[in-house]
Amino acid sequence: MTVISTVTDPEALNLTVMAEFAASPQRVWQVWEDPRQLERWWGPPSYPATFTRHDFAVGGESRYYMTGPQGDTSRGYWRMALIDEPNRLEFANGLAGDDGEPRPDLEPMAASVTFEPIDGGTRMIAFTKFVDEAQMKILIDMGMSEGMTLAVSQIDALL
Amino acid sequence: MVVHQLADREVDRIFRALADTTRRDIFERVIGHGLSVSSLANEYEMSFAAVQKHVSVLERASLVTKERQGREQIVHGNVPTLRRATALLEAFEGIWIGRTTRIAEILGEKGSEA
Numbered sequence: 001m002t003v004i005s006t007v008t009d010p011e012a013l014n015l016t017v018m019a020e021f022a023a024s025p026q027r028v029w030q031v032w033e034d035p036r037q038l039e040r041w042w043g044p045p046s047y048p049a050t051f052t053r054h055d056f057a058v059g060g061e062s063r064y065y066m067t068g069p070q071g072d073t074s075r076g077y078w079r080m081a082l083i084d085e086p087n088r089l090e091f092a093n094g095l096a097g098d099d100g101e102p103r104p105d106l107e108p109m110a111a112s113v114t115f116e117p118i119d120g121g122t123r124m125i126a127f128t129k130f131v132d133e134a135q136m137k138i139l140i141d142m143g144m145s146e147g148m149t150l151a152v153s154q155i156d157a158l159l
Numbered sequence: 160m161v162v163h164q165l166a167d168r169e170v171d172r173i174f175r176a177l178a179d180t181t182r183r184d185i186f187e188r189v190i191g192h193g194l195s196v197s198s199l200a201n202e203y204e205m206s207f208a209a210v211q212k213h214v215s216v217l218e219r220a221s222l223v224t225k226e227r228q229g230r231e232q233i234v235h236g237n238v239p240t241l242r243r244a245t246a247l248l249e250a251f252e253g254i255w256i257g258r259t260t261r262i263a264e265i266l267g268e269k270g271s272e273a
Contacts, residue, residue, distance in 0.1 A: 002263040004256060008248035015251050019259035023266040031262050041261035044254070124262075126255060136247040137191030 013130040021122050025115040028122045029086035032056075032113070039064070047074075052100070058083050063100050077102045088114045093128075095138065106138075107131045176220035181205075182213045186222055190236035190246060193226070199234060 007016040021028050031037045035054035043049035043066045053063040062078035075096035082090035094108030102108070110129040115122050130136050177183050185199055200210040214234055217223040226233045236246075 002259055004259055006252045006255070008245065008252060010245040010248055013248070015248050015255070017252070017255040017259065019262070021263055021266050027266060028262070031265055037265055040265055041258050044257050124259070126259075128251065128255075130248075130251075133191065133247060136251070139251075 013132070013136070015128045015130075017126045019124050019126075020118060021124065023121055025086040025117050025122045028115055028124055032089065033085075035062075054078075056080065056083065063096065065096075065100070075100050077108075079108070082112075086115055088112065106135065109135070172220040173222060176216050176222055179213070179216075181210075182217055185210070185213055185234070186217055186236060187250075189223055189234045193233040193235040195228075195231040195233050196225075197231065 002019050002021060004020075005018045008014075009016075031041065033056050035051040038054065039049045039051050042051075042064070047066040047068050049064050049066045051062055051064045053061065055061055058080055060080045062080075063075070064077070065073045065075045067073050075098070077094055077096045077100075079092040079094075079102075080089065081092065082088065090110075090112040092108035093111050095103050095106050097103050109131065112127045114125045116125070177186065181203060184202075188194060188199065188202070196211055196214060197207065199214070200207040203210055214223060214225070217234075218225060221237055224235050224237045226235060
């Protein structure tokens with residue numbers, strides 16, 4: 001069972017998500033390291049992600065695109081800053097242009113993920129630091145708005 | 160008592176307003192920046208009047224406000240500035256809940272144990 005807690009800090013514009021999985025840190029690490037597993041969860045079902053490059057090494061970069069229901073695509077990249085298997089990873093996550101390359105005019109988000117062994121599994125803590133509200137708005141417009149729809153669909157269930 | 164009744168009615172209006180996919184979509188689009196009713200209408204395969212009607216439902220629930228700019232009516236998400244960052248973070252929170260749920264599904268697959 002996945003236990004999730006989240007902490008949002010609207011003043012510092014960051015988000016911390018904690019989840020527990022019934023699998024070893026090494027196994028949870030694989031869903032980040034293996035691009036075929038990664039693309040099965042990074043994008044929502046309505047905007048699945050395809051990783052065309054995933055150089056999972058310090059200084060290495062990834063390229064991905066997400067495909068929407070109308071065939072529209074939005075592109076992003078990762079730049080790995082720290083890889084400490086299977087304990088912690090840190091990377092920059094930014095937007096890419098139509099050519100798939102990082103957009104120099106937009107600062108990337110800073111992301112870090114830690115994997116802690118717990119009784120019977122792993123606690124994963126994913127931290128994201130956003131640059132500003134404008135960036136967050138662009139990302140949500142990019143088809144990543146599953147979040148709100150998901151939350152509201154839970155409200156639907158109550159009606 | 161009266162305060163509670165009013166609050167309940169307001170919550171009810173918000174829930175009803177957001178129970179519709181198109182209205183949820185409109186609300187999400189105008190959270191960060193205002194959009195004209197006509198540019199919103201271009202996004203959907205329905206008439207201008209139908210989109211306008213959806214906007215009115217959102218307006219009655221105080222989820223959006225309308226502002227006249229010349230011939231255009233600009234729709235703004237009615238999220239006070241202080242709460243806007245929270246709303247945006249909550250959207251990302253949802254994205255991550257989706258992600259962790261999918262990870263758990265992948266990990267739960269047979270033959271996937273490391």
